[in-house]
Amino acid sequence: MFRYLNYVGLSDVQMIYLPAGVRHLEQDAFNGLSMIGHLKLAHLDLQSLNSFVFRGLRHVQLLSIQESDLGVIRPGVFTNMSNIGRLSLTNNKIDAIEAFELTADNRVRQFHFIGNHVLDLPHGRAIHIQGVPIVNASNNHFPCDCHIVSWMKSAMFANQSRERMMANNYCISPYEVHGKSIQSAADEAHLFGECDQDETPERTVALETTKPSTLFSSSSSCSTINSQSMTIVIGLYLVFQQFVQL
Numbered sequence: 568m569f570r571y572l573n574y575v576g577l578s579d580v581q582m583i584y585l586p587a588g589v590r591h592l593e594q595d596a597f598n599g600l601s602m603i604g605h606l607k608l609a610h611l612d613l614q615s616l617n618s619f620v621f622r623g624l625r626h627v628q629l630l631s632i633q634e635s636d637l638g639v640i641r642p643g644v645f646t647n648m649s650n651i652g653r654l655s656l657t658n659n660k661i662d663a664i665e666a667f668e669l670t671a672d673n674r675v676r677q678f679h680f681i682g683n684h685v686l687d688l689p690h691g692r693a694i695h696i697q698g699v700p701i702v703n704a705s706n707n708h709f710p711c712d713c714h715i716v717s718w719m720k721s722a723m724f725a726n727q728s729r730e731r732m733m734a735n736n737y738c739i740s741p742y743e744v745h746g747k748s749i750q751s752a753a754d755e756a757h758l759f760g761e762c763d764q765d766e767t768p769e770r771t772v773a774l775e776t777t778k779p780s781t782l783f784s785s786s787s788s789c790s791t792i793n794s795q796s797m798t799i800v801i802g803l804y805l806v807f808q809q810f811v812q813l
Contacts, residue, residue, distance in 0.1 A: 580604065588612055598623030611635035618643040628652040635659045642666035645673055653677040663687035664694075667723075671698025680704040680723065684739055691717030702726045704736070711738035711752050713762035719749075 580603050587610035594617060597606070606627050615638040624630075630651050637659050645654075645668065654675050661683055669675055678699050688710055696702060704723050709715050718724070724732040733750035744752035753759055 582607065585609070585611070590614075592617060592620045594619040595622050596620055601625035601627075603627045605629045605631065608632045609634050611637065613638045615639040615641055616644055617641050619646055621645050621648040624648045624651075626650045629655065631655040631657065632659065633657045637661050640664045640667060643668065645669055647672075649674045651675045653679065655679040655681070656683060658682040659684070661685045664689050666693045666695075668695045669697070669699055670695070673698070675699050677701040678703070680707065682706045684708045686710065686739065688712070688714040688718055690714055691719075691721035691723075694718070694721040694723050696722035696725070704732070706735060706737070708737045708739040708746075709749070710740045711744055711749060711759075712740075713759065715749065716759050716762045 582605045583600075583603055584607050589608075589611050590613060592611075592613065597620070600606075601624070603626070606624075606629070608631065611632075613636060616632075618641045621630075621644060625648075627650070630653070633655070634657075639662050642665055649672065651673065654669070654677070657679065658681075664685065664687075666689065669678060676699070678696065678701070681703065685707065691714070702723065702725060704727075709718070719729055719732055727735075730750070733753065734748055736749050738744040738747050738749060738752045744755070747755070
């Protein structure tokens with residue numbers, strides 16, 4: 568279990584890795600952590616990515632969640648996280664998404680959702696992305712059921728055309744179209760002919776509504792321990808027994 572990672576007053580950290588195999592991230596696990604070059608979460612083995620995990624995380628150039636089993640993504644994962652240069656979810660297995668929210672208050676400049684396998688989609692109305700200038704969702708595998716129709720109109724794909732979205736994302740199910748692009752599945756299998764188009768929401772545009780502040784602006788609340796950039800690699804559970812409970 569990974570509980571808390573608080574480096575109070577630490578600044579100008581180039582990189583932080585979590586150890587592989589973490590099975591649980593508690594609420595506020597990163598609260599108080601700020602001014603990080605790259606916070607990398609890889610090879611997690613979670614039952615769920617819980618609400619408020621990233622609450623209090625500030626000023627990170629790159630937050631990457633990759634090559635992990637994320638289980639179920641709960642609502643409010645990124646609530647009260649702010650000033651993120653790029654948020655990247657890549658090559659993860661996701662059992663289900665209950666809700667996914669990024670708002671202008673998060674001050675995320677780029678959001679990349681690439682190469683993920685999502686086993687169960689919510690309706691597109693569960694996706695709220697606002698105030699993010701760049702959104703890239705490609706090379707993902709989704710269930711090609713009627714929910715994918717509403718997803719195509721959601722903010723996840725607001726920065727690309729419907730044609731590009733369908734060409735660059737793929738079906739994980741049904742079996743007969745597994746691995747095919749959504750466009751090919753729609754053309755060959757006529758999967759979406761019986762979906763209720765009237766119930767799908769209009770596309771919510773995810774263009775910039777507020778200008779993100781400078782990632783590493785000076786703040787009186789952040790004291791500098793070391794003016795030189797440093798690299799912190801968290802690779803051993805034994806080093807952080809106070810944070811990780813096997």
